Structures are given as structure tokens and as C-alpha cells.
Amino acid sequence: MFRNTHLTDRLAKWLPRLVLTPSMVMVLVGVYLFMVWTGWISLSSSRMVPHYDFVGLEQYIRLWSTPRWHTAVINLFLFSFLFLAITVGTGLIIAILLDQNIRAEGALRAVYLYPMSLSFIVTGTAWKWILNPDLGIEKVVRSLGWESFVFDWITRPNFAIYTIVIAAVWQSSGFAMAIFLAGLRGIDNSVIKAAQIEGASLPKIYRSIIIPMLRPAFLSVIVLLSYIAIKNFDLVLAMTNGGPGSATEVPSTFMFSATFRRNQMGVGAASAIMMLMTVAAIIIPYLYSELKESRHAD
Template identity: 80%
Template sequence: MSFKNKLDLWLPRLVLSPSLLAVLIAVYLFIVWTAWISLSSSQMVPKFDFVGLEQYVRLWSTPRWHTAVANLFIFTALFLAITIALGLFLAILLDQKVRAEGFLRAVYLYPMALSFIVTGTAWKWILNPDLGLQKVVNELGWTGFVFDWITQPSFAIYCVVIAAVWQSTGFAMAIFLAGLRAIDTSIIKAAQIEGASLLRIYVSVIVPMLRPAFLSVIVLLSYISIKSFDLVLALTNAGPGSATEMPSTFMFAATFRRNQMGVGAASAIMMLMTVAAIIVPYLYSELREDRNAH
């Protein structure tokens, strides 16, 4: 093999090797380290002894962790359902070749360009009864209007849902719109010739063909919901009380505020297992489809 051929073979590997090394160290090595800490008696500082599943028992014996898990299920279910419904609806509207489509796409996608800290802070002002929506409506003359969910433990989690849906709907819309534009228009024309209404065409023909888009949106939004930390921290700081506690905020508080590093590591591993339970079947499905296609 000539020097040029050897260079062509090894140059991409040499270019990618620093990034690969950084990922191995910054991601996978720290996953292994966190898993080991979760099996130790670590508290304020790491310890490298072995206590088995003791930290996991402590974790699942903590009422605050139960609250965090319950909030995660509520948040994820509502977040996925509303974001997918709105994103699909907006994508279908834009697919009708409306005027100023590029401008509307930019408007819908703009919230995704913001960090969750900015989103959380903005919605904290909007939902604050003394500063935001309630005050504006009251000053307009509707003095009986009350919207103080962010201060109510029973409703605060829904404020997190509102902010997350606002930020992520445009992202879901973009994926669905890409899926719609990839569908052969001859299928729609054939259905129209058969006399099917536009609504019937979308419900029975087009939406079922968006299965890959649905899978991508569900996986990515589920990942966003599981790791949600900065949005909750900026919007409610996991309060009032522990009303909006999430696994990510529990992990942070346990590790850095309550000096329970072992419990925090155990909660991190539980989050990792939840993400893996979502992503691994998705990757398996994609790889199986690729093998079947070949």
C-alpha cells in the first residue's frame, strides 16, 4: 500500500481520535465512575469502598425521590402529548404552502434557540401573579381573574409543562414538517382522485406514514424531559416546597446541598437507565430497518 493510500486511510482516524478520546473520558469514564460511587458509602467526598445496593435502598426510601419520579411521569406525559399534538398541527398548517412560510417557521423555531435558563426566567415573570399575566389582566379591568399556579403546590408542575411546551413545539414542528415534505405528493393526488377529503387523507394516509418522525420526536422529547434541570431550576427552583422536584434537581440537591453523594450518584444511574430504556429500543428498531433495507 502506498504512502498516499495509508494517509487516506489513517488521516480521518487521526482527526477524529481527539474527539473520541474526549468522549470516552468525559462521558463513558464518568458514567463508570458515577456507577461505582453509587455502590459506595460516599457522602461529602467520594469513597471507594463497596456497600452494594445500599444507596439505591436509601434512594427509594426517600419520599422526595418518590415525588420527583411522580412529577417526572406527569411532566413527561403532558409534555409529550401537548408538544406532539401542537407540533403536528403547526406542521400540517405550514404544509399547506401558506404565505410567509419561512417567517412563520422562524417564529415557531425561535424559542428552541433560547436556553432553558432564559425560558424559565421569562416564564417565571409571566406566571408571577404580582408581575405577569394575572397583573396585566387585572389592570385591564378583569379584577376577578386569578392565575397563580406557580405559587400553588398542586398546579406548579403544570407551569413547567407550559414553559417546556412553548420552547419545544417548534422543534417537533420542524421534524414533522420534514417528514411531510418527504412524502410523495402523488399519493395525496391519488387519494383526492378517489374522493377522499383532506382530513381523511391526513388521518388515514399521511399521519401513519410519519412513523419515523413520531419515533424521533418521542425519543428526543423524552430525553429532554428526563434531563430537565435548568428549566425547573430557573422557573420554580423545584418549589413550592418539593412540588416541582424532578430527578435531575433531586440529584443536584442530594449531591451538592445535602452531602449525599452516593444517593445522588444512584439517582443519576436511575436516570441513565431510564434514558437507555427509551433510546436502546429506538436504536435497535432503526438498525433492524437498515438491515432489512439492505
């Protein structure tokens, strides 16, 4: 009996480790090992095929002397700023409205969350059709009699990046709404009632009390949306393929193009490392703050 109990305890101890080991090995090899490999390639003279010599920062110098990379970086900052600002604002407003115990809240929540269930390829393809002057909004409005209506942003280099923002906001606003709504539902109603007794209006309660209490939700939303913005590839590829020209080029599409179309593997690896450093600059402070708060809580 004692032997069977001991065997059961050992099995219960080691079984989770055995189940998780294949996944851990795949992550170790497929993520971290290839991150190291990409870093080494970025320091080599690799072009069409990998070379394992060492040329220092030559590929990074080539990268930052490429005008197309400068365009990609500018587009990334512009897209990220607009995407974060509009998505966070829209998600917060929708969450506040849904928090008023309105009818059919569950159905509305599902409607707002539905776009997040789609892949960015599907979203990009759909919005490419919607914004196409010959198929989408412009054609529909003109068919209704407004012949002078023009909405051809997706074909204009100075405006094409904004169409990417529109599609990304449409897909991600529901995600921001869900996190903010969870944060709102976690606030004690007694705080609101106490403020109302003191004579504070509802807008002032939200502005001065509730929204500041949503700081963890804001932090989570901003970090996750920033990660989505930096790695944005399939949405751009499906909608504009980086065009017209290089008007909607972003670092992820630049990396793909440099590596697989222009046979500049070293430059592509350097751009990938720059993206990794940008993500790390966002994720590491977030993880540090979370660990710091958990230690204080303990």
C-alpha cells in the first residue's frame, strides 16, 4: 500500500513535467534558438544564403542607410500612435456604455468582439474590397446619386497608411473594450455611490475616480496593442502589400521583402533584431512593474 502511494505521488509530480516538456523544447528551439541564430546572421555577410562569418555592425549600417527602412520606421510610429489612441479611446467609450446595464448587453458584446475572432488576412482582404474605389464605399455612394463623392485613400500614397489604421482599429477595438469592461466590473460600486452622495456628477466620477482606477487595464491594453502594432505584417500585406510604392511599408514587411525578395538576408535579420529590441523595450518594463506590484502585494 505504501509503495503504491509513493508511486502515485511520484507520477503526480513528474507527469505535468513530462507533458510540458515537448512544448518547452519546441519553444526553446523554435523561438529562443532562432532568435540567437537571427542575431548571428545580422552580424554576418549573409545575402541569398546564410554565412557564418563576422562583419560586425555592417548590416545595421546598411539597414539605417536605406531610405525604405526610414519610411518603414516613420510609418510604424504614425500607425502605432493613431492605432493606440483611437483603439484605446473607442474601447473605453464602448466599455463605459456597456457598463450602464443596457439591454442586450451580451449580444452587443459579442458583436464588438467578433472582429477579433478574424485573422488579419481576412480583415485586410475585406477592407481592401471595402476601400477599393471600383468596388466598395465610393462605388456604393456614387450609385446612390452622389457622383462627386471620392474616397480613394487606399490608392493614394499620402493617405494609404490611414486605411491600415482604420482596419486595425475596427478589428482591435472590441479587444480593448473587453479588457476595460472587465476592469469596470471589478470596481466596487460603493465608491461610486459615495461620490454620488457627495454630489459629484457622473462624468466627474468617471474622470476623477473610475478612469484612474483602470490604470492596470490601460497598461495591459497599451502593451498588447503596441505588440500588435509592431508585428503588424499580414494586415498590411493583405491590404496594400506595402504600396502604393513603399507608402505603407512597415518594419515587418521590410524584413520580409529584404530577406525573401531582395536576397539581403543579413539586412532582413538586422531589421528583425531591431523589431525584437523595440518589443523588448515595451515588454520588459511591463513585466518589471507587474513583478514589483506582486512583490508589494505579498
